[in-house]
Amino acid sequence: MTRSELIQQIRTKKTFLCVGLDPDMSKIPRHIMEDEEDSIYEFNKLIIEATAPYCVSFKPNTAFYEAYGLSGMQSLEKTIKYINRNYPEHFIIADAKRGDIGNTSSMYATAYFKRLDTDAITVAPYMGSDSVKPFLQFENKWAVILGLTSNEGASDFQQLKVNGRELYLHVIETCAGWGNVNNTMFVIGATKAQMLAEVRKIVPEHFLLVPGVGAQGGSLEEVCKYGINKDIGLLVNSSRGIIYASGGTDFAEKAAAEAKKIADQMKQFI
């Protein structure tokens, strides 16, 4: 998907919500687990169908599929195919946090962009240029590079001072030079919303993927206050807060309500 298509979607639907598809079998409603052969896929389908009107993006986290082995990986494949077929206007991010030496990153890029056909993949920057650049070689595909993450451990290394400035700012500045606003985004956790102001000084035009609203405690208002730009430039993700809003037979309905609630809050910023 191109940048202008993504912006168009956001303006038309008046939402920049991304729904995280992190299927945990211990949390999927019992009736789905009991009735369906591929319960992860069935759960995802119903979540996607229910929340699609309120979001512009879906983000399956690969860990939650790998944990269930081959059948989990099959559920991931089927889920991505389902979105591409039925909701082709939705931006699909494989939240895989990959990154390796050049020839190996190329294999990951092939796996996600060619075989699975996602629009984007999250990339870990620690190994540097040749680990990131292979993800930037595909037309209309995106690398979403970890900048400042939403978790507690983010302070361990990302916020260390390098020449008087925090490492994550250095990472963002350097990585931004490897690609452009049409193929690179950055992950900035909503739990550190005020730091978005610093990030915007370096990458005023890039899209930012912002996890951490919802279960992790981040505030949408703060994120928008410091992070929004003239093209909106944000994809705000919520996973658990939406998909596990209810553990009962009304889970899809409750997920839709939760997604709608966030989308309604987003309207004022668009």
Add this chain to the structure above:
Amino acid sequence: MTRSELIQQIRTKKTFLCVGLDPDMSKIPRHIMEDEEDSIYEFNKLIIEATAPYCVSFKPNTAFYEAYGLSGMQSLEKTIKYINRNYPEHFIIADAKRGDIGNTSSMYATAYFKRLDTDAITVAPYMGSDSVKPFLQFENKWAVILGLTSNEGASDFQQLKVNGRELYLHVIETCAGWGNVNNTMFVIGATKAQMLAEVRKIVPEHFLLVPGVGAQGGSLEEVCKYGINKDIGLLVNSSRGIIYASGGTDFAEKAAAEAKKIADQMKQFI
């Protein structure tokens, strides 16, 4: 596998070679590609059988399996089962470079330690403590954390100065405090062998996984000079230099010869 079992293996076999299993269909010999239904698995089996006497560890890189979709992941599962069944004394490292927020890293740990049953997994440290610690919760399982990698891009961030000392040394020191010598190793590229001396000042007893000997140009002598400790404390990996030593019908024989050559060089250091 425990640390003492690993050391015992190294002393008994007089080798600390790790063979990287990175199957690239464009390089697997034609007769295997044409004759075998699961050519990756057949290729791996023959490589494993040929090189097992000269190494103590196998390291499949997950990218090379993910790139071939479900059938690739099935080949990975079968390969690991094959090693565990036929060569249980070999230490299996899933070279996956995973790392995510706590609940997600736990899913990856489950995928690799419980489901696939590898001894170790490589872990990317950028996201900090809660992204690494879930890999340290399994008895006799190991996190192999990226310290200083063998690729060109390693200098982009890993060698930035933090309080006058390079970031990778800070990463190693901090991560070493989260686990212990029985569940934590570090990746240090052979292409930067002299830096092993600095690493050894911080982690004198830890095992180090050293890629980059062979195709990437690192020197075994240099690695041993600066990196060896009283328990040897090294696993030196070669992938392409061994498994693609020949592209013909003699590929397994040539792989064995290449592995034997390295193992013979290792003897003097044990």
